[in-house]
Amino acid sequence: MTKQFGFLMDTSLCVECQACRVACQMQNQLPHNRTLIRFRFQETGSYPAVTNHITRITCMHCQLAPCVKICPTGALVKGENTLTYLAPERCSGCGYCAQICPFKVPQALDNRSYKCMACRELVEEGKEPVCVSTCIANALKFGERAELLKSAEKRVAALQKTFPNAQIYGREQMGGLGMLLILRDDPAVYGLPVAPRAAGELAFWKDSLQPTGFKLVGAALLATGASYAIASRNHRRELSEE
Amino acid sequence: MYKGERMVLRFSRGQRVAHWALAVSFFVLLFSGLTLMIPSLAPLAKGGVARMIHRVFAVVFMLVPVYYALADRKGLQALITESFRYDRDDLLWLLRMPRYFFGRVKGMPPQGRLNAGEKIHHALIILTFITISLTGLVLWFGKGNLSQNEFLGMVMLHDIAMYIMVILTIGHLYFTFVYGALQGMVTGYVNEKYAALEHAKWLASIKAEKTADGKLPQSKSA
Amino acid sequence: MKFTRRTFLKASAATGALAATSGLIDQKVWAQGQQAASVEMKPSLCNGCSSHCGMWVYLKNGRLWKVAGHTDHPRSRGKLCARAHGAATWLYDPNRITRPLKREGDKFKPVSWEQALDEIAVKLKEILAKDGPGAIFYGHNPRETGVFYGTRFMHALGAPTICTHNASCNTTLNTGWGATVGTTPGSDVGGAKYIIFIGRNFGEGIRTSQVTSLTRAMEKGTKVVCIDPRHNATANLASEWIPIRPGTDLALVLAMANVIISEELYDMAFVEQHTIGFDEFRAAVQSYTPEWAEPITDIPAATIYRLARELASHKPNCFIDPSWKGAFGTNYKNSSQTCRAVACLNALLGNMGTPGGLTFYEGPKFGKLDPAKHPEPPKPTLPRADGAGVKGEWPLATSQGLPHYLAQKAKEGKVKAGFIRHHNPVRNFPDPEHMMTGYKGLELLVVFETHLTETAMAATHILPEPSFLEREEVVEGLAGKKPAACLRPQVVAKIHPETRSFDEIIVALAHKLGIGQYFQFSLEELNRARLAPLGITLEELRQKGTFIGEEVPVPEVPEFKTPSGKVEFYVAKFAENGHSPVPVWEAPLVSPDPGNPRSFRLIHGKQGYHSHTATANIPYLLQITKDHDAERLWLNASRAAALGIKDGDLVLVKSALASGKVRVKVTERLHPDAAYLPSGYGSFSPYLPNARGFGLNQNDFTPYMMEPLNGHAMMMEVIVEVQKA
């Protein structure tokens, strides 16, 4: 069995310094107005008892990734380590991934999709993705998902003393997220779907409807192809009978 | 083949232009669309070229009825009404359809300008045309603003309409070549003998017109 | 050929070579060859802010290819913040100054180096003859190269006035901490069990390794309390945010001292053995109960009691951070005394030099040039032009000086010439009009810069320096348990041939001014001399960038460099100059009008992805601001509601000095008295095309003022009116 790798973001440690965003832009040669890491800030409470909830809008590396399922060109694939990789050179920019993603992460711009590419080369060399290695606040970790979950549990237990709703996000969602988040409050506060899902219709479409459609087309071709010689001979015969 | 017979006008210029515009745009749409369905065609979709082509031809495709209405309003009306109006002969014709499929016209009930098969073909094309156009527009202009379910619903309807259209087109091509009907859609004229054989009621009706004003206005010598 | 040709391309053997090298002209073929080249790594020190974090610079085919954090460097520890990546692009920025420029009216004309230096020398000699060296100043953001060459140059001229940006930053720390414990200490974040930040904001005033240590400590359970009118980025991760009415931190600290003393929670042994003036201090704070402080600070008395007790219960492995600009930098009339009070409160905890307390490390002991061969110029004896340390002017001002006062002196005709390097006082001190008029009125203002900043707009001559990656600098030291020596070697060839590094220019000027005898050595010789005692050669350091020395044993209790050699609760020098020798409550200079719903105190602060206004012109960093609408003015939600202002609304901000429009961020994360502006925007130099006119700058609204004790700029003593635009 392959090992699941993933990220862990402790949102309670983020200082919104944007180092990860810029480092990621460097790693992926993105121009200044394209980014794979966006941030969402949400205040709760009222002055002075206020909390600033921070989360990154970036690929969650779902185990059951609808973007991989829907991608018609194979630009989105699952690595052996279960991370979701994007090969922009195969991407047609159809934007299906952007529309199907329950987290609204991919962006279809400039005829391609923009989403975390999971620093494939670095990871395959055994290094950390660049957002993790650059995080100055230790808010990001990378490693075996099981290990990350363990450390997240510890951290959440500590946080619960101050934030009773503190929790891990991504343990179960979408078959388990490769981007685990430590939250101080309910996911909804962070603008995260509590129960994200890959619409069941996606599987029906890709696994049943499309193959059936193709089979019917095939059958029609076969039937007409096979009958053509007989039919046209019959027709010619009828004409000559006149 | 029919030889030495007189020719009767079956398709007006407007009808023919509309038919071919629809046919060409349909095939371009089909192949540009398939790049998003068949992985081995995916490289063609790279960089958004296929999408651009798909959109340009979608506009052509959707403008065909508009053109038809402008060029031949009556023709369009007739097409729509005829496609959804079936008489006893039509039903009988459909029952005997397998005969016709295998190239036998004789013994089929007499038909109007369109035979019952053509009517069903047209009716389904009209329905799928509307479906595929509407879903296409929603996917195009709703990009980024659709929920997962709306998006998937649209994509699937778009797909289903496409399968139906492809199968209809296969059948259409089949009959065209079995019955050598291509010429009619190219020139507009069909052989009077062919008309007598396949569209007896229609031939009778235009002959009736002839007796009214003394000549056969829609015919010429082959 | 019809016309006379110059030959731009001096060809010798082009004809045959063209035929022989088939792929040469084809860029695609060339690019393949380039891609195959290997990447080399050289060390440097980042210039994205003045922390000078160590970084590795990757080069391919001689071109800059990537930057990454230097793992050995104590400030970066392998990590870089966003600014580093932005600053690296200065190298290829087409908006750089590429040639010496001379201002004629408001236009800049290119002149040759020879002409520029000659004109400067002639003018300076004239001023020296007429007004003497007292009429000259040098201003900079003090980093090693500027300190060494600038100081030596000024001293050789007999000119005493060397000032830095600190009067708009943290010169109060030198005053407060200096008077109390002899120096501004560091803090052992990693070892602390309880940390209070008053206005200090690690998350946005970033030194990467400090943030890393803080979050590591927090994961281990360190409690961090953030006291700030604004819920800043450090408050995001702090255990607790306690908002305070801006400008009243002194009252809080005094009240905490009151609790700790009256409940006898302080370190009695330390106080007895290592301090003086405790009785006076105790007497002074006697009346400052938490109940007294509550209405002033807007913090409940119970919270103040709790904070004081919690802090004291963790002594000596705890501290109130010595801070930077935060609440006791140069912001309020009471900032110097606030800093004093913080220093005294820390002393009560006995945390001087303890694990998890304040640190008193020193930098490496650098060598010096051979004094026989290279005698040092004598220290000038004239009084400073900015009055810093001068009886009758600003006796308690630090040697960091008063650049805003120099603008005044220039207006009065008492200062005639200035040299400014790597420093933008016209934009970064209050009242740009005052600063610009003063500096532009100088007979000679030489600005050493890479970009044409607002201050450069006032210059008579602008001398272009190469960017930080194109020049070798003087070896720098870093204080620490293990002191470090760091070098910024030249890592790429100069892009613009007509740029010269500061040391080169100073040496050339010195020769023209007849003080060349003090500069008979190369930068290389200087660096060798500095490194000699450390056990590393210049060549090695050029390869490694950072050299970590041996651990230096420190005494259990540090030597306090105060007159008494002890921690001074009572500072005689203050009394002698008419200021309270022990910290006492003093209200801020101005306060918002409680009867006017539009009246706010305008406060400002940094963002983690900008360094003042120096980085706003970098597209990558400015885009972060744009993506997050981060240039907005923060207003407290209830105050905004009362004015009918909604999130994202455009408002008019008005003070006696200026008015400007900006959009609003309506938030619960701000004290109701305050309106907060991020401090990196509002550039007005037309030569910074991306930054110009983007956002507002707090300094436009704040009048030119001097704090009575050490003369700093009191940058948050300004009340503005805010209304819907």
Next chain:
Amino acid sequence: MERTDRARASIYNLLAELLMPPTAENWEELTSPGTAEWLQSELAELGCNLPLPAMVGGEQLDLAAAGDAYYHSLAHPLGQSALPIESIYKPWTTDPSCELSIASEKGYLGGDASAHLADIYKALDLAIPPEYSHAPDHLGLELSLMALLVENGSREQQSLFLSQHLDWLPDLLEAADARGIHSLYRDLLVFARDFIAWDRVNLAE
């Protein structure tokens, strides 16, 4: 060398001269009616039907005014003029291994074009004036090299150079219009752009 190639080379040289800072040496001559006449006849020889730039033979600027106009139009180092340097108008590098923020951005010096040109000069043992060391891809130098290619290189090399390196004049003109440069220099850039476009077609034939 063919007569037409000589004409092309000398027109490239003339443009190179005009697009470098004006000097006392030849400014008057370059803009004189005589040069205009000559250019007119060369263009006619080539069958290239372009109007002459107004700077040549038309409206006159004295040397000082020309120096000023040149500086503010094409050489002001502070973002006020349209710097005629190729790198600024191209993505900085096409090498995917670069991890610099500007890798795929336009607007910076020292890009691929600059490095390639520097390598060409080196291989051909050509020395460029030291004040252009930051911009081996300066328009004046590129035009000069083009003239050299016309004189000594193959038509393929000329074609390649025009399509890979001298293809950014439309962008330069856009920048020039955004900054409002001197009309005579704008006019000259239009002529240069059009002549290059003509020559590309000419070479393709």
